[in-house]
Amino acid sequence: MLWRNYWRxxxxxxxxxxxxxxxxxxxxxxxxxxxxxVWHGGSSLSWAFLTHLPTPVGEAGGGMxxxxxxxxxxxxxxxxxxxxxxxxxxxxxxxFGGRLFPFVIRYTADLLNGVPSIVxxxxxxxxxxxxxxxxxxxxxxxxxxxxxxxxxxxSTEEALRxxxxxxxxxxxxxxxxxxxxxxTVVVPAARKGIVTGIIxxxxxxxxETAPLLFTAFSNQFxxxxxxxxxxxxxxxxYTYAISPYEDWHKQAWAAGLVLLTLVLVANVxxxxxxxxxxxx
Amino acid sequence: xxxxxxxxxxxxxxxxxxxxQSLFGISLQFLTNRxxxxxxxxxxxxxxxxxxxNRMYETVPHARAEGEILFDNEDLLTxxxxxxxxxxxxVFQRPNPFPKSIFDNxxxxxxxxxxxxxxxxxxxxxxxxxxxxxxxxxxxxxxKSAYALSGGQQQRLCIARALAVxxxxxLLDEPCSALxxxxxxxxxxxxxxxxxxxxxxxxxxxxxxxxxxxxFTGFFLLGKLIEYNxxxxxxxxxAMRETEDYITGRFG
Numbered sequence: 001m002l003w004r005n006y007w008r009x010x011x012x013x014x015x016x017x018x019x020x021x022x023x024x025x026x027x028x029x030x031x032x033x034x035x036x037x038v039w040h041g042g043s044s045l046s047w048a049f050l051t052h053l054p055t056p057v058g059e060a061g062g063g064m065x066x067x068x069x070x071x072x073x074x075x076x077x078x079x080x081x082x083x084x085x086x087x088x089x090x091x092x093x094x095x096f097g098g099r100l101f102p103f104v105i106r107y108t109a110d111l112l113n114g115v116p117s118i119v120x121x122x123x124x125x126x127x128x129x130x131x132x133x134x135x136x137x138x139x140x141x142x143x144x145x146x147x148x149x150x151x152x153x154x155s156t157e158e159a160l161r162x163x164x165x166x167x168x169x170x171x172x173x174x175x176x177x178x179x180x181x182x183x184t185v186v187v188p189a190a191r192k193g194i195v196t197g198i199i200x201x202x203x204x205x206x207x208e209t210a211p212l213l214f215t216a217f218s219n220q221f222x223x224x225x226x227x228x229x230x231x232x233x234x235x236x237x238y239t240y241a242i243s244p245y246e247d248w249h250k251q252a253w254a255a256g257l258v259l260l261t262l263v264l265v266a267n268v269x270x271x272x273x274x275x276x277x278x279x280x
Numbered sequence: 281x282x283x284x285x286x287x288x289x290x291x292x293x294x295x296x297x298x299x300x301q302s303l304f305g306i307s308l309q310f311l312t313n314r315x316x317x318x319x320x321x322x323x324x325x326x327x328x329x330x331x332x333x334n335r336m337y338e339t340v341p342h343a344r345a346e347g348e349i350l351f352d353n354e355d356l357l358t359x360x361x362x363x364x365x366x367x368x369x370x371v372f373q374r375p376n377p378f379p380k381s382i383f384d385n386x387x388x389x390x391x392x393x394x395x396x397x398x399x400x401x402x403x404x405x406x407x408x409x410x411x412x413x414x415x416x417x418x419x420x421x422x423x424k425s426a427y428a429l430s431g432g433q434q435q436r437l438c439i440a441r442a443l444a445v446x447x448x449x450x451l452l453d454e455p456c457s458a459l460x461x462x463x464x465x466x467x468x469x470x471x472x473x474x475x476x477x478x479x480x481x482x483x484x485x486x487x488x489x490x491x492x493x494x495x496f497t498g499f500f501l502l503g504k505l506i507e508y509n510x511x512x513x514x515x516x517x518x519a520m521r522e523t524e525d526y527i528t529g530r531f532g
Contacts, residue, residue, distance in 0.1 A: 097341055166376040169336060170438070174389040174445065175366030184388070189379050 037260055041253030049254055054220050054231075057245055064255055066222050070137070070230035071259075074216060075206055077141025077226070078148055082205075083198055086152020090194075093153065094160035095182050106154075113150035120147055121211035129215055135229035140216025144205045151204065155197025159190040196270045203266035207259055209234035233259045284311040287449060287479045288333065288356070293347035295328055297340070301503070302328050306347070308498055308508045310449075315471065315480040317490035317511070320500035321526065326483045329500065330451050333481065334368040335361050352448075366393055369447035373454045375434035377426035377441075382418050385426045385437060389445040404444055412440035413470055432463025439470060443478075450474070452482040456489065468493055487527065491515050499523045 048063050055062030089109070093102050124143035129135055163186050171181030187194070217229035218239060233255050240252035288310040295303035303325050310316055318326040328337070337343040338361060349356040356364060377385050386405040387395075395401055405422070409415040414436045421428070426437055435455060442450060452471075456464040471480060471493055484490050490497050491511060498508040499522070507514060507523045518524045 164376075165339075166372060166374065167378060169339065169370075169372065170376040170378065171388075172339065173334065173336065173365055173370040173372075174392055174441070175362055176388075176392045177362050180392065185378055 034260065034264075037253060037257040040250070041255070041257035044250040044254035045257060049251070050258075053222070054236075057243075057248070062251070064231070064233070064236055064251065064258075066219060067231040067233045067236045067255065068258065070216070070219070070223065070232040071206060071234075071262075073137055073226075073230060074140050074144055074212070074232055075202055077137065078144035078205055079198075079202060081142060081145030082148025082201070083152055086149045086201075087156050087194070087198075089149070089153040090156025090160065091182060091187070093157040095178075095186070106157075109150040109153045112146075113154075116210070117147060117208050118210035118213075121214050124211060125214045132227075134227075135215060135217035136227050137216055137223060137230045138226045140212050140230065140232070141226070143211035143215045144208060147208065147211070148201050148205050151201045152198060155201065156190075156194050159193025159197060160186060162193060163189045192274055196274050199266050199270040199273070203263045203270075206266075207234055207263060209238055213238075233262075284314065286310070287312040287352065289348075289350040291348045291350075293329070293332065293345060293349060295325075295332060295337070295345050295503075296343070298342040303332075303345075304504045306505045308505060310479060310481060311496070312479055313476050314495040315475065315482065315493055316496040316498065317494035318481065318483045318498045318500060319485070319487055319490050319526070322485065324500040325503040326500045327453055328503075330370075330453055330481065330483050333449070333451055334365050334370055336370065366445060367447055368449040368451060369442035369445065370451045371435070371439050371442050371453065371455050374458045375431060375438050377429075377434050377437050380426065381423045382426050382429070382437060383422040386441050386444050389441055393445050408440040408444040411443055411470075411473070412436045413466065413473075414440055430463075432459050432466065435459060435463065435467065436470065439467070443474075447478065449479045449481065452480065454483055454485060457485065464489075487515075499526060501526070 046063075050063060050068065051065050052063035053066055054064065089105065093105060096102075120143050124139050124146070128139035128142055132139070167185055167189055168181055171185040172178070176184065212232055212235050216232060216235070218235050219229045219231045223230040237252050237255045237259065240248040240255065243249070286309045290309070291307050293303055293306040294301060306329060318330065320326050331337050332345050333349070333356070335345075335357070337345065345357055347357075351359070351364070351368070378388060380388070383405055386408050387401050390401055390404055395404065406415060406419075409418060414433065417433060418429070418437075426434065429437060435458070439452075439455070456467055459467070468489065471482070474480060482490075482494065494511045496509065497511045497514040499506045499514065499518075499520075501522055507518060507520045509519075513519075514523060515527060518527060
């Protein structure tokens with residue numbers, strides 16, 4: 001009898017330790033990556049880095065200001081394209097019924113989500129770059145925008161589904177049409193979840209490199225407008241990291257750090273947004 | 281019955297959820313500006329019936345109503361549902377204020393129905409809140425979230441919200457079942473004060489409430505209307521045995 005007690009206690013303790021260790025390992029990986037980036041990239045991070053253009057190889061200094069702006073422009077374009085489509089698609093799935101059509105839409109969105117990003121790049125290359133005969137910010141924004149759609153659809157749909165039927169009925173009972181109820185009662189009630197989904201969507205897409213390789217390509221200089229190829233943080237990391245120059249390696253670390261910081265800030269901001277606004 | 285006008289005339293109403301029939305040949309008349317209570321055990325169809333009167337069942341797929349309901353001699357089942365719901369309001373079992381401020385909750389119905397000027401809105405919101413006996417309690421927090429109110433206050437807010445658009449008929453689906461006795465008493469007072477202004481139809485599982493508040497009472501059982509008459513007659517000298525059994529607590 002006593003043996004069984006000891007055995008039981010041992011198993012409990014063992015499993016507790018194992019699961020605890022694995023949880024720690026998960027968190028540890030994030031901190032390890034972050035630490036490594038800070039260690040290697042922190043020294044290259046400077047005001048010059050954030051505001052200057054890249055210098056030719058061999059010259060000291062230089063920065064990635066154009067890549068930071070480029071990433072911002074690409075995200076802006078991607079959001080302008082992906083968010084309205086994703087949002088309205090999510091509204092349709094959550095609010096309008098039917099069995100077959102919504103099922104097909106949902107399934108297709110999930111499939112689209114699983115398409116490798118490099119394939120998205122080829123798609124945008126064929127659709128935009130070839131007809132235009134050059135790389136452009138537009139092509140890059142489009143590729144990223146298409147990648148944003150499935151996540152926006154699903155997160156909008158899920159956020160809207162959490163709104164209780166009671167609220168919808170309340171709006172209808174006052175003589176509001178279905179669309180009006182959706183726009184003025186349901187969507188505002190779900191705004192927290194919708195905004196969080198969009199922020200996380202943008203953060204995820206900000207780091208996509210493969211599609212940009214043959215759409216926005218890269219640029220050593222500023223790229224005003226939407227028609228020119230543009231530098232972006234992920235592509236710069238790629239270009240600089242595989243180069244043979246030590247100076248560029250350091251800059252790649254710094255760029256990686258900036259990118260990761262942006263993503264982390266977006267995630268934290270999204271969570272704060274959710275919990276900050278009280279139980280509305 | 282007195283020679284009052286008939287506001288709603290229901291004739292042979294059948295209701296189906298898909299293949300399953302839940303209301304069987306309901307026929308009755310609601311008189312203008314009177315309070316009618318619908319009583320019966322759980323699942324007897326009284327809420328289902330109430331929701332046919334403003335066609336809220338249309339949000340449920342495969343739900344359909346057959347028969348005739350005349351609303352001031354208009355065919356209720358085929359008229360524009362949005363126009364219908366502006367004249368027939370509803371208060372639900374659990375308070376369902378919108379996640380907006382108290383003011384915006386009341387103003388919602390007004391804005392939907394065409395009032396946009398700030399001054400007109402303020403005036404109507406105040407009038408509604410006074411009618412619901414809520415004005416004094418909330419006049420200093422009109423722009424705070426409606427969720428900051430207690431359950432009883434929220435329900436009175438929902439009533440004020442429904443009243444703001446001056447409906448001809450107000451449907452109340454067990455409005456006090458989620459509330460404590462004091463809040464319930466306040467709401468019953470409110471319903472009394474609405475007499476002669478609005479036709480009220482209230483579904484309740486609380487027979488004492490029906491006896492206190494209503495001019496007429498209808499008893500539902502298993503989807504059929506068993507008896508419908510003046511409240512005193514239903515409670516003192518019911519004609520049907522099932523009614524008597526229910527009133528005296530032999531079942532339900």
